[in-house]
């Protein structure tokens with residue numbers, strides 16, 4: 702049985718004081734209200750990862766994730782953060798290949814393959830993001846495009862390593878726009894991606910791969926999205942910045 706996961710990507714939001722308040726609210730609400738089998742991954746800005754760690758109880762439902770890491774283990778890369786550093790402070794996950802990083806920081810599929818490698822070498826689980834633009838959705842082979850992102854950045858992995866990766870399908874046109882993919886659109890793409898994974902790694906691994914949906918998922922639409930057979934949870938942006946909304950989304954996945 703594959704894992705259900707709801708991850709909150711805070712992006713570049715919250716001062717230290719605000720972050721601490723949100724962490725404490727979210728941790729308490731999840732502890733009190735979420736009884737089912739769903740893993741929660743909080744991905745605050747890197748500056749607050751150590752603080753986030755201190756709020757978690759060992760063996761609990763909540764893990765922490767970074768929003769990015771560098772493809773090298775260490776060195777003269779001013780301003781960057783490496784996978785060994787993340788591991789050394791107890792970070793379990795790292796978001797890689799978010800469309801904002803692809804767009805604003807020109808991350809390529811080949812570079813992301815290196816980031817995936819170094820994360821896995823350091824026991825940090827990649828949450829690998831993929832997704833098409835609006836233009837591609839309307840005018841092109843958007844399914845092929847997203848499959849290629851997965852092929853180019855992940856299909857060099859051994860079956861054992863691939864089995865650790867979490868995929869997040871985030872159509873760019875749905876991110877921060879309020880334009881959620883319909884549950885049918887999400888299901889169709891997740892089904893296609895699972896078939897694609899099966900073609901490389903076989904049906905067992907494909908069935909065990911957690912595929913999250915991201916893009917304007919919120920307290921109102923999460924239940925319908927997560928009810929789709931191939932949607933295994935969500936990667937949540939805006940709605941992860943409010944403790945009540947985020948907890949409602951998490952509950953929708955249990």
Ligand SMILES: O=C(CO)COP(=O)(O)O
Nearest residue numbers: 710876877916917938939
């Ligand atoms: O990019 C996202 C999560 O990584 C989605 O953001 P929104 O939920 O704000 O659309």
